[in-house]
Amino acid sequence: MSGCMGCGAGRSCNKSQKLQSSNSQFGKSQSNDGSDRKSCQDCKKNAGMVVALAGNANVGKSAVFNQLTGVDQILGNWPGKTVERAEGILQYKGRKIRVIDLPGIYSFSTYSLEELVSRDFIALEKPDIVVNVVDASALERNLFFTLQLLELEAPLILALNQVDLMEKRGIHVDVEMLAKTLGVPVVPMVAIKGKGVLELTEEIVKLAGRRSAPSQTESGIKSRLKYGKEVEERIEKLARLLDGIKIDYPRRWVAIKLLEKDEEITKLVAGMDGSLVSAASDLAKELEEMHGESSNVIISAERYHVAEEIARNAQSIGVEGVSLTDRLDAIALHPVLGYLSILAVIGGLLVWTFVIGAKISELLVEVLRPIEQLEPVVSGPLGDILWNGAFAGLVAGLTLVIPYVLPFYIILAFIEDSGYLTRISVMLDQGMHSMGLHGKAIIPLILGYGCNVPACFACRIMETPKQKLLAAFLVTMVPCTARTVVILGLVAAFVNIWWAMALYVFDILLIILLGRIAFKAVPGDSVGLIMEMPKYHVPSAKVVLKQTWARTKSLLWVVFPAYIIGSAALQAVYAAGWLNPVNDLLSPITVAWLGLPSAVGILLIFGLVRKELTILMLAVIFQTTNFAAVLSPVQLIVLALVTMIYIPCLAVILCLAKEFGWKKTAAITVFEVVFAILLGGIASRLLMPFL
Amino acid sequence: MPKEQIEEYIEAIYDIAGKNGLAKTTEVAKRLHNAPASVTEVFGSLAESGLVRYEPYKGAALTDAGEEVALKIKRKHRLLEVFLSDILGIDPEKVHEEACRMEHSISDEVGDAMCRMLNAPARCPCGKLISPCEKEIATCNECRTADGSTDSDKSAAPRKVVPLTDLRPCQKGTIALLRGDKKVIQRLSDLGLTPGTEVVLMRKTPMGGPIELCVRRTNLAVGHEIADNIFVKAVLEA
Numbered sequence: 001m002s003g004c005m006g007c008g009a010g011r012s013c014n015k016s017q018k019l020q021s022s023n024s025q026f027g028k029s030q031s032n033d034g035s036d037r038k039s040c041q042d043c044k045k046n047a048g049m050v051v052a053l054a055g056n057a058n059v060g061k062s063a064v065f066n067q068l069t070g071v072d073q074i075l076g077n078w079p080g081k082t083v084e085r086a087e088g089i090l091q092y093k094g095r096k097i098r099v100i101d102l103p104g105i106y107s108f109s110t111y112s113l114e115e116l117v118s119r120d121f122i123a124l125e126k127p128d129i130v131v132n133v134v135d136a137s138a139l140e141r142n143l144f145f146t147l148q149l150l151e152l153e154a155p156l157i158l159a160l161n162q163v164d165l166m167e168k169r170g171i172h173v174d175v176e177m178l179a180k181t182l183g184v185p186v187v188p189m190v191a192i193k194g195k196g197v198l199e200l201t202e203e204i205v206k207l208a209g210r211r212s213a214p215s216q217t218e219s220g221i222k223s224r225l226k227y228g229k230e231v232e233e234r235i236e237k238l239a240r241l242l243d244g245i246k247i248d249y250p251r252r253w254v255a256i257k258l259l260e261k262d263e264e265i266t267k268l269v270a271g272m273d274g275s276l277v278s279a280a281s282d283l284a285k286e287l288e289e290m291h292g293e294s295s296n297v298i299i300s301a302e303r304y305h306v307a308e309e310i311a312r313n314a315q316s317i318g319v320e321g322v323s324l325t326d327r328l329d330a331i332a333l334h335p336v337l338g339y340l341s342i343l344a345v346i347g348g349l350l351v352w353t354f355v356i357g358a359k360i361s362e363l364l365v366e367v368l369r370p371i372e373q374l375e376p377v378v379s380g381p382l383g384d385i386l387w388n389g390a391f392a393g394l395v396a397g398l399t400l401v402i403p404y405v406l407p408f409y410i411i412l413a414f415i416e417d418s419g420y421l422t423r424i425s426v427m428l429d430q431g432m433h434s435m436g437l438h439g440k441a442i443i444p445l446i447l448g449y450g451c452n453v454p455a456c457f458a459c460r461i462m463e464t465p466k467q468k469l470l471a472a473f474l475v476t477m478v479p480c481t482a483r484t485v486v487i488l489g490l491v492a493a494f495v496n497i498w499w500a501m502a503l504y505v506f507d508i509l510l511i512i513l514l515g516r517i518a519f520k521a522v523p524g525d526s527v528g529l530i531m532e533m534p535k536y537h538v539p540s541a542k543v544v545l546k547q548t549w550a551r552t553k554s555l556l557w558v559v560f561p562a563y564i565i566g567s568a569a570l571q572a573v574y575a576a577g578w579l580n581p582v583n584d585l586l587s588p589i590t591v592a593w594l595g596l597p598s599a600v601g602i603l604l605i606f607g608l609v610r611k612e613l614t615i616l617m618l619a620v621i622f623q624t625t626n627f628a629a630v631l632s633p634v635q636l637i638v639l640a641l642v643t644m645i646y647i648p649c650l651a652v653i654l655c656l657a658k659e660f661g662w663k664k665t666a667a668i669t670v671f672e673v674v675f676a677i678l679l680g681g682i683a684s685r686l687l688m689p690f691l
Numbered sequence: 692m693p694k695e696q697i698e699e700y701i702e703a704i705y706d707i708a709g710k711n712g713l714a715k716t717t718e719v720a721k722r723l724h725n726a727p728a729s730v731t732e733v734f735g736s737l738a739e740s741g742l743v744r745y746e747p748y749k750g751a752a753l754t755d756a757g758e759e760v761a762l763k764i765k766r767k768h769r770l771l772e773v774f775l776s777d778i779l780g781i782d783p784e785k786v787h788e789e790a791c792r793m794e795h796s797i798s799d800e801v802g803d804a805m806c807r808m809l810n811a812p813a814r815c816p817c818g819k820l821i822s823p824c825e826k827e828i829a830t831c832n833e834c835r836t837a838d839g840s841t842d843s844d845k846s847a848a849p850r851k852v853v854p855l856t857d858l859r860p861c862q863k864g865t866i867a868l869l870r871g872d873k874k875v876i877q878r879l880s881d882l883g884l885t886p887g888t889e890v891v892l893m894r895k896t897p898m899g900g901p902i903e904l905c906v907r908r909t910n911l912a913v914g915h916e917i918a919d920n921i922f923v924k925a926v927l928e929a
């Protein structure tokens with residue numbers, strides 16, 4: 001059952017094996033273009049210093065960021081982009097330094113928006129210092145990115161993180177040798193334990209001081225990495241051709257990108273001087289003919305070749321045994337046990353949430369009862385009516401978020417940080433393909449069971465616009481806590497638990513079916529799964545809480561306002577006596593087609609704002625909480641079914657509009673309304689004989 | 692013996708027994724609607740030309756040379772199926788029969804040209820893998836841009852490459868060819884899967900799910916369809 005040796009495991013390299021020529025290629029500084037960036041540098045001096053954290057995903061950038069900045073953090077988006085941005089202030093010896101946590105990326109190609117945002121930030125906004133956080137146990141892959149930062153001529157400090165894990169894996173890194181080879185300071189760290197943070201801070205300040213003193217301009221930082229002769233010659237040739245044009249990116253980097261046929265840069269340069277692009281494509285063609293590979297692959301291979309050499313010289317690797325991760329994966333990725341584990345973990349998570357959640361909710365309602373009026377205020381001054389509505393919305397939000405969503409997300413973050421969520425993604429990947437998605441989409445879908453709003457935002461992890469949209473559409477079909485409260489309160493309580501379960505299972509089948517159809521119908525590309533498999537580890541409370549916060553905070557600024565304002569508005573509409581006409585208007589649908597009482601019309605309107613209102617209002621309208629007395633089992637099921645899918649709630653609509661624009665949002669909304677009504681009517685006819 | 696007949700036999704053995712197994716004489720006879728006696732006779736002459744190993748009373752297995760012929764013909768067959776259904780719009784039910792007849796008469800050059808035109812498809816309409824061509828290239832992109840003229844200088848001795856998904860767990864291989872979407876290739880090479888790099892297949896997941904591989908001391912999960920398009924030279928364990 002034991003796993004196999006990974007690559008390189010047991011391959012012990014000693015330093016005497018190093019290639020003779022390698023060192024001479026680095027550390028040589030040829031400063032020739034250090035002056036053109038001064039102009040922009042000056043304007044930023046006043047705004048204080050800026051430090052950017054860059055590196056691969058999961059190396060501990062956020063951990064370093066948290067250590068550096070403490071509580072002063074602003075989380076938000078990159079302007080106009082759906083890429084998250086975290087910014088904070090580092091205070092050190094009276095200096096205030098802005099720290100920016102860039103998204104985790106592997107390269108500066110244009111594979112994803114994250115890569116584009118990061119490279120433009122580093123190249124164009126020129127932070128004073130870039131701290132490249134690297135995972136010490138995967139030096140080679142991390143250095144591949146470091147080399148690109150050097151190409152971008154970023155003033156660099158290497159934070160060699162996760163040294164604790166590296167040592168556990170029997171790897172040793174010669175820090176000084178690494179620093180010398182790269183020509184940048186290297187700080188070993190264990191970010192989660194705060195080790196090395198002070199040293200890093202000092203290096204930042206030191207390097208910043210050195211940079212502002214023009215006498216020692218960037219002697220170490222400007223180290224040039226050189227590729228193989230054939231590639232290097234062409235880069236230099238192209239860089240010389242670029243001398244004439246004015247471009248904000250470093251020239252050598254532009255030359256490399258042109259050779260790699262990077263779309264953005266090629267477009268940019270084509271706009272200035274078309275002959276340069278054709279020169280570049282000729283040079284690229286020469287390389288391609290020589291190597292029989294496409295030029296971007298050649299350059300990646302060259303870069304990896306250099307990274308390999310640096311890593312080989314700087315590290316020695318002992319023998320690694322079968323790790324805990326291998327043992328756990330033998331279960332987690334097992335054809336039978338794997339799926340059983342997923343069922344147990346996710347099923348357990350849901351059941352636990354709703355069992356515990358119901359208890360906490362009861363308690364909370366007790367506490368809030370003195371100040372909450374279940375009965376809506378429908379007469380008197382408009383102010384009172386609005387206030388009453390708004391207040392009810394707030395309470396409803398609280399009694400939903402605190403007992404259900406919060407615990408759900410905390411445990412989910414715990415599972416996520418342990419590394420298990422990645423395994424679920426892997427196991428369910430093939431199933432997601434039929435919907436044009438891949439394994440990673442399971443994360444927003446599971447989040448959807450808590451609340452659809454953070455789940456919609458989480459669709460950003462998908463790579464292509466089509467996949468983001470498909471994932472978000474399916475997320476809106478996932479019954480969130482509010483809808484689960486309705487399903488449990490109507491069906492589980494008054495029909496039986498099996499019918500409630502059946503609704504859940506039916507919903508999953510619907511998601512799969514609609515996913516397949518939408519995949520065919522929506523234009524655009526889908527890409528498959530390529531994902532790093534992190535090792536399992538004991539989750540850290542800090543990371544778990546932070547992740548939970550990152551997700552629930554969207555509840556504060558989307559769900560709560562929608563609940564509060566929506567509830568106030570509804571109350572006013574109700575008080576104005578517009579709801580009975582609504583019931584009459586809707587009765588052909590509610591009564592004739594769905595077979596429900598006509599009062600349900602109001603419920604469905606109220607459910608637009610808050611799905612769980614369906615059940616609260618039902619109690620108010622019929623003056624009873626024993627719904628079995630007023631609705632037949634079929635009616636209960638149909639009502640729950642329609643509520644489950646008939647429309648994304650107001651908060652989700654807002655969120656969809658923000659992410660995808662109004663047109664797509666309207667399409668999803670209209671579709672779901674029509675579809676739910678259709679389905680409800682069919683269900684009411686089909687279920688008759690059984691219940 | 693006519694080329695078509697040789698190919699039919701090789702194909703039948705490959706379909707029945709796979710790369711290494713033994714195809715029984717009776718099974719081959721049934722499949723090709725021939726008498727077992729004449730099948731035995733053909734096996735004999737195929738063995739003479741080094742394409743199969745014939746074991747009297749048991750059956751025939753493909754040699755390396757035979758396997759090569761089989762893969763080539765399968766490649767043409769599947770490319771033809773894609774061509775017939777995707778470009779000519781012929782009912783996918785019917786393309787197999789058509790391709791069966793056409794596969795013997797098209798040259799390698801035509802096969803490769805179809806591959807280029809169809810953007811190097813990975814699978815035939817029924818989902819079987821199309822093996823890569825024999826050119827010494829690392830990505831299909833160059834073949835597409837090279838307008839076919841460099842074919843003659845590029846085609847070299849057949850290289851023994853298999854899709855990553857064909858490795859056994861814990862088996863090593865070195866990257867030989869990446870096929871597929873440009874962005875995906877970019878991503879894979881950014882993650883360290885550059886030509887010549889050693890990778891280990893760590894694990895396959897159930898139901899044709901992603902495979903886990905180890906490259907440059909990191910573990911990656913790669914969707915099955917992407918992994919099918921990563922071709923490696925298998926490294927045999929000592």
Ligand SMILES: Nc1nc2c(ncn2[C@@H]2O[C@H](COP(=O)(O)OP(=O)(O)O)[C@@H](O)[C@H]2O)c(=O)[nH]1
Pocket residue numbers: 055056057058059060061062063064104161162163164165189190191192193417540543
């Ligand atoms: N053992 C160990 N774990 C770390 C260290 N730094 C970060 N981690 C863990 O690595 C994971 C990823 O960290 P995170 O900061 O989110 O990485 P990011 O994706 O680069 O922002 C988290 O689970 C951290 O707890 C470290 O120095 N040692």
Ligand SMILES: [Mg+2]
Pocket residue numbers: 061062104
């Ligand atoms: Mg992070």
